[in-house]
Amino acid sequence: MIQEIQNLFGPVYGWILAMGIAVSLSCAVLGSFLVVRKMSLIGDAISHAVLPGLAIAFLFSGSRATIPMLLGAIAMGMTTSFLIEFVSQKSFIKKDAATGIVFTSLFAIGVILISLFADKIDLDQECVLYGEITFIPLEPHFYLGNLDLGPYPFVIMSGVCLVVVLVVILFYKELVLTSFDPALALSLGVPVTFIHYLLMGLVSTTIVSAFESVGAILVVAMLIAPAATAYLLTNRFSKMLLLASLFAVLNTFFGLYFAIRLDASVAGGIAVAGFAFFLLAFLFSPSQGLVSRAIKRA
Amino acid sequence: MPRLRLKTLKADNSMLSILAVKIGEITETFFLEQIVRFLRFEDPSLVTSLFGCVLLGAVLSLLGSFMVLRKMSLMGDTLGHAVLPGICVAFMLTGQKALLSTFAGAMISGLLGVLLIGWIVRYSRIKPDAALGMILSSFFGLGIVFLTMIQKTGTGNASGLDKFLFGQAAALSRSDVTALAVVTLICLFLVLVFYKELKLASFDPHFAAVLGLPVGLLQTLLMILTTVAVVASIQAVGVVLVSAMLIIPPATALLFVKRVSSMLILAIFLGMISGFFGAFLSFLGPSLPTGPFMVVCAAFFFGLAFLFAPAHGIAxxxxxxxxxxxxxxxxxxxxxxxxxxxxxxxxxxxxxxxxxxxxxxxxxxxxxxxxxxxxxxxxxxxxxxxxxxTQGGKDLAVQLVRRHRLWELFLVKEAMLPADHVHADAEELEHILPESVMRELEDSLKHAKFDPHGKPIPS
Amino acid sequence: MILKNFPPIELHDVTVSYHRRPVLWNVDLKIPEGKLIGVIGPNGAGKSTLIKAIMGLLPLSSGWIQVYGKSAKEQRGILGYVPQKESVDWDFPVTVKDVVMMGRYGKIGLIKRASKQDRRIVGACLEKLGISSFADRQISQLSGGQQQRVFLARALAQESEIYLMDEPFVGVDAATESAIILLLKELKNQGKTVLVVNHDLQTAQSYYDDILMLNMRVVVFGPTRQVMTTEWLHKTYGGRLKILTDAAAAVENAQG
Incomplete structure (x- = not known):
């Protein structure tokens, strides 16, 4: 067992662990905002709806180059978020139904595009949807001068993670205020719509960058699970962010460990680890836990 | 040697990754011939999958209507994902894809997921959206873990579990369609029997409970039926598109109708049409997927309704x-x-x-x-x-002036607005006010003869 | 910026609609400076709508609103807002202090952090409302009255010239009620203008300098003693609304 844990930090799994942590961290930070904004499912929606964006980007650029892919995905993420608002405002369809309509339709269009142009679009559908972190190419490495920064996917994901953290630090105040009381934010002159789309843009970017590693559905687990767990454990948003990040690291570590032991999907393992921590918090959180409260009452 | 292990898994995966659902591949001929072939309904495998698509469009739309009405549209999506671990466990235990064990496994894990969502929302401060997302993704994650473990055993392809995401309508066997037909009939029957109870429980669960209706039981019944329908449909269209068929046709119907019964009928009709055209379109060319075409059809109808629904369509x-x-x-x-x-x-x-x-x-x-x-x-x-x-023109002009002056008088006399403020308002309302309001106005103004500016009110 | 030649709030021929249905018709108002004003009227009379329209949170169908001679947008810095308590999620993981600090965000500006001065002001506002001892508590752990005090402290932290309060007395205990009254009086003594939506006619009678009676339009606006008569109350709360409501429905129908 000790040997296996050491393996996790070794040359092969070390990068996978680092990659997983970069993905989970970005997700956990953004997910914390989604959870308190009651928008958890927008992650699910965007992660499916970017498929046509990827397909179109691929058709135009003819390759899986990172920049067109990212642009296509961000554009599609914004479109999704806009369409959901549009449909729910211009008709009496509720927001959750609007979400379901928009993302499933876009997803279907994506699948059709890919199969129509199957010979031109070399997108591995299974990969986009399931993802497998152990398949990410570890070679070549990215060098900054002589400095070895690690494999390309890792460098990109770390970059995304850095941008996410930076934006959140810069706009922390505004993000929290618009989440808590958008009316007050509007009356104080905070650009509420801009902040909303900024967040959506970050979520889309993160989701697309994470596709290869974890896939469209399990990225939702990474967005929600650490944030929801942290939400049960603290009363301050700043602490919630830190705790969510901590759980992101723990989930990745345990998820990877058990996935290797069981010879199973790593992303799945991370999702299950996240759920396990959530259940623990749900039952035993000092202030919120089901069991703790029952004991207090007894 | 971990890399080696991964290589074999990759090879396995890419075999699965050939995009599903190609009814068109059954027969490859020219476009027009394909249409003729389709319309003759001679090809038995085509007829089977066509029946399957139409049936699943109907049953999903029927059950989805209640979800949309109860503002739980995404419950179907969650349910669809949450059944995966159950299906996998059933396969692992029995070693084959038997209908009954698959349904049992799906049912258990689906209902467990629903139950957990209920608990999380009731006993913690987690909001429903996060609870749904939580269960959806973590159950699915668990399913993926099991799935990857099954694939290692070499029986993975036999399980048909790889069709979970995209489905394969062409792979629907006669017995699958029969099962789907039975499920549809049962659902239809139960909804008809419990129609008014389901309607009330969806509209106002608290009131229904006060009346002594077994609301919890009805909800469980609905969840069980939905789980069964979802499991029966997943292998044809895949999990994401199952949620689409649960939401889009009912939401479209909702834009047109005001009554639950007509909503159900219209939703079923739309679901069936989408199923039909989905099968038709995917038949037209090689390697065209059925499920996505069904959904795009459904979405197309929704778009039409969104634009042109008589009451609120934006166009x-x-x-x-x-x-x-x-x-x-x-x-x-x-x-x-x-x-x-x-x-x-x-x-x-x-x-x-x-x-x-x-x-x-x-x-x-x-x-x-x-x-x-x-x-x-x-x-x-x-x-x-x-x-x-003309006579008609004169009558209309008199009406307009009468409305204008009565409204001005009302605003000044009864709403106590200054006389110089009321003109603009009256300019708008003279074109709008219906006769019923005019009668009310005349009564409350005691059939006054002059407006606030001293001009006579014609009649 | 305060332009002394202008009234704190002026509405000219303002009509506001929700989903194309007019809820306030042709409102003309000049709110005098330094007064405590109660807004009363039946449910659906457009009281909250009036407040939100002044805050610039709702689009106007017609007319204009000025705050000290300028648009609300330009005058954000001098408008303090106490929304209805239900308008936010009280499970949100923020502490009392965090929420009160939000009142300073307009002054702090985008991206910048809170200064020592901001913290001192927040501390003072907490003190004034008697909630310093809960400063680090999460807001769901407060009673209804305490939650209302948090909102008031937050508005106070905005250091505004004009305060608009939407039903601050709903669901509060007697102690909070008298704390709010005290605060209102103090604001008035400092020369601030305060507009309070009030549900309870009993309290309205004794607290306010002026009363604005609203029922889809301004029924009457004047000194409390003059307008708190059975006749005006009857005009505000009794009948006649039906025609306006029917007309509003007709407008909504006509516009689809």
Whole structure:
């Protein structure tokens, strides 16, 4: 067992662990905002709806180059978020139904595009949807001068993670205020719509960058699970962010460990680890836990 | 040697990754021939999958209607994902994809997921959206873990579990379709039997509980039925598109109708049509997937409804407003003619284009155009250079002026607004107020004869 | 910026609609400076709508609103807002202090952090409302009255010239009620203008300098003693609304 844990930090799994942590961290930070904004499912929606964006980007650029892919995905993420608002405002369809309509339709269009142009679009559908972190190419490495920064996917994901953290630090105040009381934010002159789309843009970017590693559905687990767990454990948003990040690291570590032991999907393992921590918090959180409260009452 | 292990898994995966659902591949001929072939319904495997698509469109739309009504649209999506670990465990235990064990496994894990969502929302401060997302993704994650473990055993392909995400309508066997038909009939039967209970429990669960209806039981029944329908459909269209069929046709129906019963019927109809066209379109070319075409059809109908639904379609609203604007302009000119006559104490009820243009401070050319449209409406008639009301036009003008002046009087007398404020408001409402409100106005104003500016109110 | 030649709030011929249905008709108002004003009227009379329209949170169908001679947008810095308590999620993981600090965000500006001065002001506002001892508590752990005090402290932290409060007395205990009254009086003594939507006619009678009676339009606006008569109350709360409501429905229908 000790040997296996050491393996996790070794040359092969070390990068996978680092990659997983970069993905989970970005997700956990953004997910914390989604959870308190009651928008958890927008992650699910965007992660499916970017498929046509990827397909179109691929058709135009003819390759899986990172920049067109990212642009296509961000554009599609914004479109999704806009369409959901549009449909729910211009008709009496509720927001959750609007979400379901928009993302499933876009997803279907994506699948059709890919199969129509199957010979031109070399997108591995299974990969986009399931993802497998152990398949990410570890070679070549990215060098900054002589400095070895690690494999390309890792460098990109770390970059995304850095941008996410930076934006959140810069706009922390505004993000929290618009989440808590958008009316007050509007009356104080905070650009509420801009902040909303900024967040959506970050979520889309993160989701697309994470596709290869974890896939469209399990990225939702990474967005929600650490944030929801942290939400049960603290009363301050700043602490919630830190705790969510901590759980992101723990989930990745345990998820990877058990996935290797069981010879199973790593992303799945991370999702299950996240759920396990959530259940623990749900039952035993000092202030919120089901069991703790029952004991207090007894 | 971990890399080696991964390589074999990759090879396995890419075999699965050939995009599913290619009814078209059953037969490959030319486009038009394909259409003819399709419409003859001779190809038995085509007929089977066509039946399957239409049936699943119907049953998913039926059950999805209740979810949409209860504002739990995404419950179906969650349910669809949450059944995966159950299906995998059933496969691991029995070693085969048997209908009964698959249903049992799916049912257990699906219902467990629903139960957990309920608990999380009730016993913690987690909101429903996060609880749904939580269960959806973590159950699915667990399923993926099991799935990857099954694939290692080498029986993975036999399990058919790889069709979970995209489905494969062409792979529907006769017995699958029979099962789907049975499920549809059972659902239809139970919904008919418990129709009014389900309706009330969806609309107002608290009131239903007060009436002594077993709300919890009804909800469980609905969840069980939905789980069964979802499991029966997943291998044809895949999990994401199952949620689409649960939401889109009912939401489309909701844009048209006001009653639950008509919503159900319309939703089922839309679901079936989408199923039919989905199968048809994917038949037209090689390697075209059925499920996504079904969903795109459903989405197309939704788009049409969103634009053109009689009451609230946005295009309908747009055209209504435009029509109202041009009517308002016409009516204003009609009113001007009345005012012109009134200024002359109705001594002579006709006016020249030049005088009317001067009266309205417009050019003769503009007035000429407007009067033409009034003539077209048969509100006025032209006798040489003179313009005069027709009987209908005169009645309408009197109505407009009456509405205008009554509303002004109401605002001043009863709403206590200053007299110089009421004109703009009356300008708008004179084109809108229905006769019923006019009666109320007259009654409350005791059939007054003059407006706040001292002008007579015609009748 | 305060332009002394202008009234704190002026509405001219303002009509506000929700989903195209007019809820306030042709409102003309000039709110005098330094007064405590109660807004009363039946449910659906447009009281909250009036407040939100002044805050610039709702689009106007017609007319204009000025705050000290300028638009609300330009005058954000001098408008303090106390929304209805239900308008936010009280499970949100923020502490009392965090929420009160939000009142300073307009002054702090985008991206920048709170200064020592901001913290001192927040501390003072907490003190004034008697909630310093809960400063680090999460807001769901407060009673209804305490939650209302948090909102008031937050508005106070905005250091505004004009305060608009939407039903601050709903669901509060007697102690909070008298704390709010005290605060209102103090604001008035400092020369601030305060507009309070009030449900309870009893309290309205004794607290306010002026009363604005609203029922889809301004029924009457004047000194409390003059307008708190059975006749005006009857005009505000009794009948007559039906025609306005029917007309509003007709407008909504006509516009689809």
């Amino acid at each position: 309908v609203v747009f055209f209504k407003r435009r029509a109202r604007r041009s009517r308002t302009i016409r009516e204003n000119i009609l009113k001007s003619i009345y005012h012109f006559f009134e200024g002359k104490n109705f001594a002579e009820e006709r006016v020249t284009l030049e005088d009317l243009a001067a009266f309205r401070s417009e050019t003769v050319l503009e007035i000429k155009k407007s009067v033409k449209s009034l003539v077209g409406k048969k509100w006025v008639q032209k006798e040489g250079d003179w313009i005069a009301f």
